[in-house]
Amino acid sequence: MSEKIAVLGAGSWGSILANLLTENGNDVRVWSNAPEQVKELNEKHTNEHYVPGFKYSDKLVAYDDLKAALDGVSVVLFVVPTKVMRLVANEMVAVLEETGNKPIIVHASKGLELGTHKRLSQVLEEEIPEKNREAIVVLSGPSHAEEVAKKDITLVTAASENADAAKKVQQLFMNKYFRVYTNHDVIGVEMGAALKNIIALGAGALHGLGYGDDAKAALMTRGLAEISRLGVALGAKPLTFIGLSGVGDLIVTATSVHSRNWRAGNELGQGMPLKEVIDTMGMVIEGIPSTQAAYELAEQNHIDMPITRAIYDVLYNGKDVKTVIGELMDREGKPEID
Structure with missing residues (x-):
């Protein structure tokens, strides 16, 4: 059954998901606040x-x-980027109040709101009253827009406290190359999505410095331990972190040149100043603000996250990457499972 769907945000992921939904037979309209981008999409069908x-x-x-x-x-x-999620949601509510629509709200963004440290579904819950929405669903997992565009096999998760809404979203997105599973652990799915970007920065930095596979595997494994430690402390289910939105998303983001977080870390490892990395990327690097949010959350909840702390020191305290790696390796020995 065809649905009328609005996709808010016409970046790489938003526009490719909009195209996928269109090819699945839906009536899709993608919104951007950039008139030239809108003109290009409508007239040239490019982005x-x-x-x-x-x-x-x-x-x-x-x-x-x-x-x-x-x-x-x-x-x-x-x-849309984490930093404008609340603003766009607020603008949307004004329209819904006028039209009386009560849609299912889905988000496919990955991050934590700076200052509040809130997950994006929490931001949407706060900004969109229940009378203006049917449910909130999170779409997340190991996925690059570039590979979905080529119709490479991709598996993701639709997470919601409303099982019917999650199944509806599953049906809308599913096709021969894009498979969707459902999940009710919204906290775990969102925390995995946000925190893996931090580890991807670190993995890129290791590559930029010339470290090999052993170091990258160590970082990803211990990084996953940190992600799950904080996530569980905030109410997530441990098994979520060995699923698509946990280890799956971590693998794809921390090993691929398609990942802007990995690319940013790689440039930092090669000695490029942070400001130059941000200026030359041309797109939002969600791992940078997520590092600050995760670091502050860990401090508030007394959660040990040494890798996150080390990356925070590089990004926000100007520490040298090699120095923080040395500090991580020189820590006192401890059990692997604690």
Whole structure:
């Protein structure tokens, strides 16, 4: 059954998910606040800044008018940067109040809100009253827009406290190359999605410094231990972290040149100043603010996260990457399972 869907955010992931939903037979409108990007998508069916060389379905329509994009939709998919999630949600509510729509709200963004340290579903819950939404679903897992664009096999998770809404989202996205599982552990799925970006920065830095596979495997394994330690302390289920949104997302983000977090870490490892890394990336590097949020959350909850602390020191205290690696290795011995 075809659904009318609005995708808010036309970056690489948002636009490719919008295209996937269109090809699955849905009436999809993608919203961007950049008129030139909207014009390019509608006239050339391309999005060269974000997904070079890809041709979008001519049935996908782009809007820079939020009200027009939301007209009559039953599902709204947020794929905007963490820092503007609350703002865009607030603007959307004003439209929903006027139209009376009560859509399922889905988000496919990955991060924690700076200052509040809240997960993005919490931000959406706060900004979108229950009377204006049917449910909130999180779509997350090991996925790169570049590979979904090529119809490579991709598996993700739709997590929600509302099982029916999760199944609905599962059905909307599923096809021969994109498989969706359902999950009710929203906390675990969102924490895994946000925190793996931190470890990806570290993995990229190791590569930039010339370290080999042993070091990268060590970082990812102990990084997963930190992710699960903080996640469980906040209410997540331990098994979630050995699933798609845990170890799966960590592997794909910490090993791939498609990952902007890995690329940023790689450049830091090669000696590029942080400001230059940010300026040249051209897209949001979610791992940087997520590192600050995770570090502060760990301090508040008395959770030991030495890798996160080391990456925080590099990003926010100007420490040398080699120095923090040495400090990590010189720590007193401890049991692996604690």
